[in-house]
Amino acid sequence: MNTALPTARPKASARQKLLDAALSVIRTKGYAATTVDELCAEAGVAKGSFFHHFKSKESLGVAAADYWSETTGALFETAPYHRHADPLARVLGYIDFRKALLTGRIEEFTCLVGTMVQEVYDTCPEIRDACDASISGHAAKVEADIAEAMTKYGIRGGWTAQSLALHTQAVLQGAFVLAKAKGNAEIAVASVDHLRRYIELLFHLRKGKDRA
Amino acid sequence: MNTALPTARPKASARQKLLDAALSVIRTKGYAATTVDELCAEAGVAKGSFFHHFKSKESLGVAAADYWSETTGALFETAPYHRHADPLARVLGYIDFRKALLTGRIEEFTCLVGTMVQEVYDTCPEIRDACDASISGHAAKVEADIAEAMTKYGIRGGWTAQSLALHTQAVLQGAFVLAKAKGNAEIAVASVDHLRRYIELLFHLRKGKDRA
DNA sequence: CTTATTATACTGACTGGTCGGTTTAATATC
DNA sequence: GATATTAAACCGACCAGTCAGTATAATAAG
Numbered sequence: 001m002n003t004a005l006p007t008a009r010p011k012a013s014a015r016q017k018l019l020d021a022a023l024s025v026i027r028t029k030g031y032a033a034t035t036v037d038e039l040c041a042e043a044g045v046a047k048g049s050f051f052h053h054f055k056s057k058e059s060l061g062v063a064a065a066d067y068w069s070e071t072t073g074a075l076f077e078t079a080p081y082h083r084h085a086d087p088l089a090r091v092l093g094y095i096d097f098r099k100a101l102l103t104g105r106i107e108e109f110t111c112l113v114g115t116m117v118q119e120v121y122d123t124c125p126e127i128r129d130a131c132d133a134s135i136s137g138h139a140a141k142v143e144a145d146i147a148e149a150m151t152k153y154g155i156r157g158g159w160t161a162q163s164l165a166l167h168t169q170a171v172l173q174g175a176f177v178l179a180k181a182k183g184n185a186e187i188a189v190a191s192v193d194h195l196r197r198y199i200e201l202l203f204h205l206r207k208g209k210d211r212a
Numbered sequence: 213m214n215t216a217l218p219t220a221r222p223k224a225s226a227r228q229k230l231l232d233a234a235l236s237v238i239r240t241k242g243y244a245a246t247t248v249d250e251l252c253a254e255a256g257v258a259k260g261s262f263f264h265h266f267k268s269k270e271s272l273g274v275a276a277a278d279y280w281s282e283t284t285g286a287l288f289e290t291a292p293y294h295r296h297a298d299p300l301a302r303v304l305g306y307i308d309f310r311k312a313l314l315t316g317r318i319e320e321f322t323c324l325v326g327t328m329v330q331e332v333y334d335t336c337p338e339i340r341d342a343c344d345a346s347i348s349g350h351a352a353k354v355e356a357d358i359a360e361a362m363t364k365y366g367i368r369g370g371w372t373a374q375s376l377a378l379h380t381q382a383v384l385q386g387a388f389v390l391a392k393a394k395g396n397a398e399i400a401v402a403s404v405d406h407l408r409r410y411i412e413l414l415f416h417l418r419k420g421k422d423r424a
Numbered sequence: 425c426t427t428a429t430t431a432t433a434c435t436g437a438c439t440g441g442t443c444g445g446t447t448t449a450a451t452a453t454c
Numbered sequence: 455g456a457t458a459t460t461a462a463a464c465c466g467a468c469c470a471g472t473c474a475g476t477a478t479a480a481t482a483a484g
Contacts, residue, residue, distance in 0.1 A: 013433085014433075014434070015433095028334050028335075029331075029334065029335055030242070030244055030330065030331035030332070032242055032243075032244035032245040032331070033244040033331065033332075033335065035468080035469065035470080036469080036470060036471080037468085037469080037470090045434080045435090046434060046435045046436055047435085047436070047437095047470095047471090048433095048434060048435050048436065048437095048472090048473085049433075049434050049435075050471095051470090051471065051472075052432085052433065052434065052435095053433090056470080056471080057470065057471090106333065106334070107334065113393075114330075114389050114393075115330050115331075117389060117392050117393045118242065118326075118327050118330045118331075118388075118389055118392060119241075119242035119244070119245065119327075119330075119331060120242070120245075121318065121392035121393065121395070122240050122241065122318070122319065122392075123240075123241055123245065128392070128393065128395070131393050132393040132394055132395075135390065135393050136393075136394075157409070158405075158409075159402075159405070159406065159409070163399075163402040163403075163405075163406065164406065166390060166399050166402065166403065167383075167402065167403045167406040169386070169390060170383060170386030170387045170389070170390050170399070170400075170403040171379075171382060171383055171386055172386065173385070173386035173389040173390065174381070174382030174383055174384065174385035174386025174387070174389070175382045175386070176330075177326050177329060177330055177382070177385040177386070177389070178347065178378060178381060178382050178385065180329050180330060180333035180334075180340070181325075181326075181329045181333065181340065181343050181344040181347050181348075182344055182348070183333070183340070183344075187375075187378050187382070188382075190371075190375040190378065190379070191375075191378065191379045191382040193370075193371070193375075194371065194375065194376065194379040194410070197369070197370075197371070197410075197414075198406070198409075198410040198413070201410070201413040201414075202409075202413075225458085225459095226458075226459065226460095247442080247443065247444085248443080248444060248445080249442090249443080249444090257459085257460090258459065258460045258461060258462090259445090259460095259461085259462090260446090260447090260448095260459075260460065260461075260462090261458080261459055261460075262445095263444090263445065263446075264458070264459075265458095267445095268444080268445080269443095269444065269445090
């Protein structure tokens with residue numbers, strides 16, 4: 001199987017268009033309710049092309065999760081919060097960056113892999129693993145800054161950098177669920193605010209009772 | 213096939229069996245991937261019965277969300293943490309109760325309406341509203357204790373009882389997503405621990421740095 | 425320059441099966 | 455006698471996946 005990148009790139013390849021369509025459609029309707037025909041229509045390619053590039057709908061799901069990891073990875077890699085010299089400032093900058101992303105339509109800020117894994121965790125191990133890799137890989141980058149901040153500020157509670165990093169992801173995923181239920185991002189923003197307040201408290205940036 | 217069990221049949225109506233089957237199957241496979249035939253097989257009920265009680269699969273989804281609200285409502289109503297006279301003890305007791313539920317197979321402790329709303333928030337407003345009512349109704353009960361605790365202990369930060377109550381639900385929903393991705397409840401337990409620590413900090417039960 | 429070969433990208437009609445939902449006709453149960 | 459319930463046949467739409475064939479483009483041979 002030669003998965004090499006296309007030799008020449010005259011235009012967006014069918015594969016690329018299908019992956020972009022997958023991100024959009026699956027985030028809107030979920031994985032199971034998304035049909036191959038719909039993806040082809042959205043991408044403007046023939047159905048044959050779909051099965052030329054992906055051996056099944058399931059393998060597209062895996063590829064979409066991987067593609068999600070790449071694109072979001074690039075987004076966060078180049079985000080401005082990395083410029084802070086202080087690791088705690090980077091952690092809080094990350095939270096603020098996530099909060100700033102909570103705008104526009106719901107399907108534009110929610111998480112592809114969080115949506116997919118809810119549906120297929122028990123029925124499709126390959127997609128589940130790809131989703132796990134995406135979430136855990138992202139959390140690992142947050143964890144690095146948290147660990148550095150813990151060392152720098154001598155913080156040791158009954159928790160680890162890893163558990164706090166994963167907790168940030170849990171809050172975000174849960175915020176997406178509530179945003180979907182309520183039909184707007186307001187609650188998600190408020191929840192991320194609580195997450196920030198928690199981290200500030202853990203690192204003594206706030207005394208218990210204070211103003212916003 | 214007539215299993216010929218004359219009087220052994222207790223009062224479990226077909227509707228009831230279908231709702232129980234829906235909770236189990238949808239929590240395992242998601243709403244879209246669940247078929248009517250599968251629900252009938254799981255419930256041991258003829259397909260005609262399904263459409264006798266529910267006019268469509270979608271209306272079953274709404275009924276399942278309502279049924280979920282009832283059963284979980286009863287579960288929490290009778291939970292022991294309500295015996296605490298102190299409202300803050302009730303809030304923390306609620307968190308501990310939620311944590312204690314995080315055992316067994318994943319589909320046994322995850323949330324039906326959180327799973328469903330992820331899939332259908334944009335495609336089926338009626339199910340989404342039923343899921344929202346379930347989550348928001350549950351949060352409102354937590355909110356009452358939080359509000360009482362805020363008054364009793366004179367806590368006023370830049371947050372409301374409502375936003376904190378919804379935040380607890382976001383943490384739980386997100387913990388379920390991560391548990392599904394990782395295939396076990398460990399991370400969910402750790403995230404609920406973080407949530408408890410946050411509430412303790414908000415109510416001055418902890419000083420920033422301390423032991424577990 | 426022309427033709428043959430090879431490999432990949434792509435097409436769209438087609439297929440076998442599944443889906444939600446309907447219908448019918450008979451049987452329990454209250 | 456009305457309300458459940460059953461079993462099975464049935465329907466049309468839709469589904470994932472197939473297949474035979476076209477398009478393009480690069481390489482090599484005649």
